[in-house]
Amino acid sequence: MERIISRIKARQIFDSRGVPTIETEVLLTNGIKACAAVPSGASTGKFEAYELRDGDDNNYFGKGVLQAVRNVNDIISHELSGKDVTKQLKIDDLMIALDGSENKSNLGANAILSVSLACARAAANSFNIPLYKYLGGINATYLPCPMMNILNGGAHADNKLTFQEFMIVPLGAKTFFEAMKFGVEIFHSLKLLLKSKGLNTSVGDEGGFAPDLASDVQAIELLMKAIEDTSLTTDKVSIAIDAAASEFYSDGQYFFEYENKALDTRQMVSHWENIVNNYPVVSIEDALDEEDYSGWKTLTEVLGDKCQLVGDDLFTTNPQRLKKGIEEGWANSILIKPNQIGTLSETIDTVNIAQDAGYTTVMSHRSGETEDTFIADLAVALNCGQIKTGSLSRSERMCKYNRLLKIEEELCTEAEYKNPFSL
Ligand code: PGA
Numbered sequence: 069m070e071r072i073i074s075r076i077k078a079r080q081i082f083d084s085r086g087v088p089t090i091e092t093e094v095l096l097t098n099g100i101k102a103c104a105a106v107p108s109g110a111s112t113g114k115f116e117a118y119e120l121r122d123g124d125d126n127n128y129f130g131k132g133v134l135q136a137v138r139n140v141n142d143i144i145s146h147e148l149s150g151k152d153v154t155k156q157l158k159i160d161d162l163m164i165a166l167d168g169s170e171n172k173s174n175l176g177a178n179a180i181l182s183v184s185l186a187c188a189r190a191a192a193n194s195f196n197i198p199l200y201k202y203l204g205g206i207n208a209t210y211l212p213c214p215m216m217n218i219l220n221g222g223a224h225a226d227n228k229l230t231f232q233e234f235m236i237v238p239l240g241a242k243t244f245f246e247a248m249k250f251g252v253e254i255f256h257s258l259k260l261l262l263k264s265k266g267l268n269t270s271v272g273d274e275g276g277f278a279p280d281l282a283s284d285v286q287a288i289e290l291l292m293k294a295i296e297d298t299s300l301t302t303d304k305v306s307i308a309i310d311a312a313a314s315e316f317y318s319d320g321q322y323f324f325e326y327e328n329k330a331l332d333t334r335q336m337v338s339h340w341e342n343i344v345n346n347y348p349v350v351s352i353e354d355a356l357d358e359e360d361y362s363g364w365k366t367l368t369e370v371l372g373d374k375c376q377l378v379g380d381d382l383f384t385t386n387p388q389r390l391k392k393g394i395e396e397g398w399a400n401s402i403l404i405k406p407n408q409i410g411t412l413s414e415t416i417d418t419v420n421i422a423q424d425a426g427y428t429t430v431m432s433h434r435s436g437e438t439e440d441t442f443i444a445d446l447a448v449a450l451n452c453g454q455i456k457t458g459s460l461s462r463s464e465r466m467c468k469y470n471r472l473l474k475i476e477e478e479l480c481t482e483a484e485y486k487n488p489f490s491l
């Protein structure tokens with residue numbers, strides 16, 4: 069059967085923060101079609117591919133994506149019509165060439181990614197197989213261990229917590245189904261715990277609670293208590309942090325607002341050592357600024373054999389930055405956000421480079437999300453082993469978890485779930 073692109077149509081939709089984003093539909097000549105929507109970050113890394121926004125202050129506060137939509141409908145569509153939708157690499161390369169810039173700033177990484185993902189989904193639909201199987205084949209059997217972001221700070225909340233995400237990690241669950249049970253029970257326990265302390269239980273951008281707390285360590289202790297209240301132990305459910313450190317770094321200093329205190333890199337590394345030695349923290353993401361390269365090297369030497377050190381803003385899913393980091397000894401793990409690089413093929417490249425170098429891989433959503441569940445399938449397809457897709461509330465987060473539950477059910481006895489922290 070021929071699988072030829074007949075038409076590509078983009079539109080402006082809205083993400084979970086009510087901000088415009090792009091969705092693209094790919095229609096094949098055989099009548100099969102598929103859609104994909106692109107998310108958007110708030111604590112965006114300096115080295116991410118370019119997210120094209122209209123910048124017209126009179127419309128959507130400058131955040132419209134109508135130019136990106138036109139770029140798909142008038143330029144990309146024309147170029148890709150008549151092409152075989154299963155040739156993902158060719159499709160992505162054509163769009164990269166058509167854009168012609170270093171960081172996809174002409175057509176917009178959001179425009180390009182929406183087409184790239186929609187093509188993959190249309191191809192999967194045309195074979196009538198699930199997306200994870202189309203992308204991962206017979207190796208796609210491994211369900212990712214989730215890092216569930218149930219307490220929010222930093223740029224994602226209106227409290228004074230320095231670190232952005234305080235996550236629970238059900239690494240001792242036997243199945244993804246059980247991981248979800250642990251996660252939701254702890255989420256509800258945490259709500260009761262916060263209420264009992266007279267703390268706010270409204271939620272931040274990724275659906276986690278965002279109470280006013282005295283310190284980041286207090287947030288970790290609350291998670292530990294919520295785990296205990298659920299009759300679980302921290303061997304079964306550990307803790308992970310995304311500091312998003314570039315957000316509180318300037319002029320060589322890491323600033324802690326709640327203490328009105330700044331730490332230099334050396335002190336910051338000691339701070340992390342204390343946290344890892346005293347709390348069940350198995351993973352720290354963006355522990356240091358995205359350009360504090362010598363700091364990353366030291367941190368990895370000091371903590372790399374005890375703790376997963378994830379580079380998000382540090383690597384921005386960019387194969388070149390990752391290669392450099394592997395050479396230089398920065399981190400031992402990478403966060404994978406397709407919209408940081410802008411095509412599916414480059415995302416897959418980055419995952420392969422990381423896995424070949426023995427770096428762990430964590431598939432990830434963005435803080436501004438949509439109902440699209442692509443990353444759930446992609447995490448299984450690429451054997452990522454871990455996924456970050458927010459808290460245990462709000463449908464733009466839950467839809468990814470729910471999709472993984474269905475994949476596990478569909479894989480049945482073939483499905484695997486294991487502890488990714490063999491450190
Ligand atoms: P962002 O945050 O989507 O707002 O960039 C997510 C993260 O830092 O992991």
Ligand code: ZN
Nearest residue numbers: 310353354380
């Ligand atoms: Zn991050």
